[in-house]
Amino acid sequence: MPLASSYSYPLLGAFWTILEIFLWVLWIWVLIYVFIDIFRSHDLSGWAKALWFVFVLFIPLIGVLVYLIARGGSMQERAQQQAQQADSDARAYIQEAAGSGTPADQLTKLADLRDRGVITADEFQREKAKILA
Numbered sequence: 001m002p003l004a005s006s007y008s009y010p011l012l013g014a015f016w017t018i019l020e021i022f023l024w025v026l027w028i029w030v031l032i033y034v035f036i037d038i039f040r041s042h043d044l045s046g047w048a049k050a051l052w053f054v055f056v057l058f059i060p061l062i063g064v065l066v067y068l069i070a071r072g073g074s075m076q077e078r079a080q081q082q083a084q085q086a087d088s089d090a091r092a093y094i095q096e097a098a099g100s101g102t103p104a105d106q107l108t109k110l111a112d113l114r115d116r117g118v119i120t121a122d123e124f125q126r127e128k129a130k131i132l133a
Helices: 001-008 009-041 046-058 060-098 104-114 119-132
Strands: none
Touching: 009 046, 009 060, 046 060, 104 119
């Protein structure tokens, strides 16, 4: 029982501590997101990026607020453009890796594999029949 009587951290204090930790994590996340946006932005020159970086680094609260007011609307547009670019790059890679859609190109690749000895003549005939079917 002496352990329970010496405990003096109230429940409200625990909730307050959790809230403080949450706000610190949120602040760090916003700060990092602003730094990432500064360097990803293609419409800023190198000097402008350096000035924003120094401003946000040395006066973080005011710097982040000013950055969000001045360039916050375009942050979402840049993020969407980058996501669309990544999606189109991934789709192009998948289409390239899957091979061309024309049967002539597929038959050429199969013939090349057969000539190099990677596949046998029987495998070539089976795959050729699938392509032409």
